[in-house]
Amino acid sequence: QMFxxxxxxxxxxxxxxxxxxxxxxxxxxxxxxxxxxGISNDIxxxxxxxxxQQSQQQSQQQNQPQNQPRREGQEQPQFVxxxxxxxxxxxxxxxxxxxxxxxAVAGLLMLLANAILFVVFIAFMMTKSVPSSPSGIKDxxxxxxxxxxxxxxxxxxxxxxxxxxxxxxxxxxxxxxDSPLFPQRYAMVVxxxxxxxxxxxxxxxxxxxxxxxxxxxxxxxCGDFGEVTRINxxxxxxxxxxxxxxxxxxxxxxxxxxxxALDGRLTAAMGSLTSLETLHLSENFLTxxxxxxxxxxxxxxxxxxxxxxxxxxxxxxxxxxxxxxxxDLSDNEFNGMIDESLSQLSSxxxxxxxxxxxxxxxxxxxxSLSRLEFxxxxxxxxxxxxxxxxxxxxxxxxxxxxxxxxxxxxxxxxLENVMAGSDLRIERLDMKSNKLxxxxxxxxxxxxxxxxxxxxxxxxxxxxxxxxxxxxxxSLMLFENKLSGTIPKSLPPKLNKIDMQDNKFVGHFPxxxxxxxxxxxxxxxxxxxxxxxxxxxxxxxxxxxxVNFNYLRLNGQIPKEISALSNLRKFEVYGNTxxxxxxxxxxxxSSLRRLNLGGNSLTGIIPPTFGQLVNINDLxxxxxxxxxxxxxxxxxxxxxxxxxxxxxxxxxxxPQEICLLKESGNLELLRVDCSITCDCCxxxxxxxxxxxxxxxxx
Numbered sequence: 001q002m003f004x005x006x007x008x009x010x011x012x013x014x015x016x017x018x019x020x021x022x023x024x025x026x027x028x029x030x031x032x033x034x035x036x037x038g039i040s041n042d043i044x045x046x047x048x049x050x051x052x053q054q055s056q057q058q059s060q061q062q063n064q065p066q067n068q069p070r071r072e073g074q075e076q077p078q079f080v081x082x083x084x085x086x087x088x089x090x091x092x093x094x095x096x097x098x099x100x101x102x103x104a105v106a107g108l109l110m111l112l113a114n115a116i117l118f119v120v121f122i123a124f125m126m127t128k129s130v131p132s133s134p135s136g137i138k139d140x141x142x143x144x145x146x147x148x149x150x151x152x153x154x155x156x157x158x159x160x161x162x163x164x165x166x167x168x169x170x171x172x173x174x175x176x177x178d179s180p181l182f183p184q185r186y187a188m189v190v191x192x193x194x195x196x197x198x199x200x201x202x203x204x205x206x207x208x209x210x211x212x213x214x215x216x217x218x219x220x221x222c223g224d225f226g227e228v229t230r231i232n233x234x235x236x237x238x239x240x241x242x243x244x245x246x247x248x249x250x251x252x253x254x255x256x257x258x259x260x261a262l263d264g265r266l267t268a269a270m271g272s273l274t275s276l277e278t279l280h281l282s283e284n285f286l287t288x289x290x291x292x293x294x295x296x297x298x299x300x301x302x303x304x305x306x307x308x309x310x311x312x313x314x315x316x317x318x319x320x321x322x323x324x325x326x327x328d329l330s331d332n333e334f335n336g337m338i339d340e341s342l343s344q345l346s347s348x349x350x351x352x353x354x355x356x357x358x359x360x361x362x363x364x365x366x367x368s369l370s371r372l373e374f375x376x377x378x379x380x381x382x383x384x385x386x387x388x389x390x391x392x393x394x395x396x397x398x399x400x401x402x403x404x405x406x407x408x409x410x411x412x413x414x415l416e417n418v419m420a421g422s423d424l425r426i427e428r429l430d431m432k433s434n435k436l437x438x439x440x441x442x443x444x445x446x447x448x449x450x451x452x453x454x455x456x457x458x459x460x461x462x463x464x465x466x467x468x469x470x471x472x473x474x475s476l477m478l479f480e481n482k483l484s485g486t487i488p489k490s491l492p493p494k495l496n497k498i499d500m501q502d503n504k505f506v507g508h509f510p511x512x513x514x515x516x517x518x519x520x521x522x523x524x525x526x527x528x529x530x531x532x533x534x535x536x537x538x539x540x541x542x543x544x545x546x547v548n549f550n551y552l553r554l555n556g557q558i559p560k561e562i563s564a565l566s567n568l569r570k571f572e573v574y575g576n577t578x579x580x581x582x583x584x585x586x587x588x589x590s591s592l593r594r595l596n597l598g599g600n601s602l603t604g605i606i607p608p609t610f611g612q613l614v615n616i617n618d619l620x621x622x623x624x625x626x627x628x629x630x631x632x633x634x635x636x637x638x639x640x641x642x643x644x645x646x647x648x649x650x651x652x653x654x655p656q657e658i659c660l661l662k663e664s665g666n667l668e669l670l671r672v673d674c675s676i677t678c679d680c681c682x683x684x685x686x687x688x689x690x691x692x693x694x695x696x697x698x
Contacts, residue, residue: 159193187248227251244269256280283307295320352376400430409438501525508532523548572596653677
């Protein structure tokens, strides 16, 4: 445009060139103007008559004297002859008017600058996301075939085909095929379609929005250059499989898909995610074996695959994950042995392989993992003796080896062979349900950080060591062993749970039990040689919820102080030799769910205050010497499911109000003596004097 304006100015200047001393008429067109128009026509399309006429005019002009005066109003001719043609003398005009030259040069420079800017703009746009395939789906298919076989892309039943159609028909960003964002977007779209079998996610949060980058989709985090680095979609009802196209997310560092419904195998292509640092796929339905390619994930720090259906042995490449700090493969179907190569995982801090079918013994290399603080190998089929080093067990924070087939004794030692007291860091030690023998090591009395100790269901013998210094101990589980002796007078002050049932303890309960103010559960069932009364100090334990003293040889009266335990839910003393009456204050135990006073020598009546036990569902008073009538107040126990009051000396009949509890649907079991008139009972059981619901009393 500038160039055109420059030549337009030249033409205007040409019209204003006049002969010397000749005045110009402003109201009529000059011959020069007419001549210029004629020359323009001659240049564009010359003809023979015109050329001949112009040649004659030039000859006439050349024959005229140079100093011949011009007539008034006559302009100086401005024509030259070039190769036999007459043209406008632009050179003469440019020499006469410098402004014309400046405008022409400026036009040329402007034209050159515009051309350069146009080239730069085209180059810039080629680096951006522009429509790359005006020809349609064929070009996109060819581009995607670099990542997915064409046969899969063309199969309309696949997630990859759905992704192809979406990128062709719906997507509005249209990344260049050569852009790294193109395969990334494809991988994300395939992932969505592969995990929406049978419907969409619970919350899709803008996934597959065609106008936005995948970085703006929910649950996704990207880096500074638009690369996907994090996907976190836990508990969102993802159903389907993990597609191999996930391996296209080259910069993915964190993938968490816990608590969904994903199934299928772990794809071997995941070995290409070499930037991956955390992989959480717990609580799904994944099957198959761990792929060998997992060893390529050398940056992986957390691997959590618990709660799936994975099986097989661990591939040797699994032990190449030297950066691993946390490993959770629990609750699967893995089998085989733990290889000695476990020592290569020197950074490991947490390991949970529980609830599998692992066999063999503990690898010796396990002791060399100095950073390993949490070891969970429970519920497997492991065998053999425990490592002889006490440090292996007690220098960790948590060790659970329960429900295996370990034999031998628990390693004993002294502080000297565990290096120092500060190395005894154990907080949780669980070795229940094995075949361990021998005594509880005396070194346990020095475990000042211990909070939970479970050695139940073994073959342990001997007495309980002095544990009074274990100020942190909260749970002491020693049931189903062969322990003997008396209960120590001094027990850890923070205990909230004691379970020592099914042993061979003897003697009385120490009154110091009343000092365990945190106690919630106490069970000594089936220690047949324990005797004496229940300490009244038990009534001081306001947090107590469960008391189980069944099948001991306790005697005396049941202390009324028990009625102060407002949180008590279960109180069972079946099969002892208690005597005296039932404390009527027991009616104050409003939280009570189960009360079992059967199998004793209790006398007196059933307290009418029992009608206040509004939450009771199991009341057992059978096998005593109770007398009197059955109190009608028991009809107020709307939640009661079982009432057993047989084998007593009760009189009268069954209150009709209690029979109505059967009609309400709650009362499932009612047992009384045949001497009781009962319209809602059946016959007495043959050979007994017991009348139950479902039979007919005689």
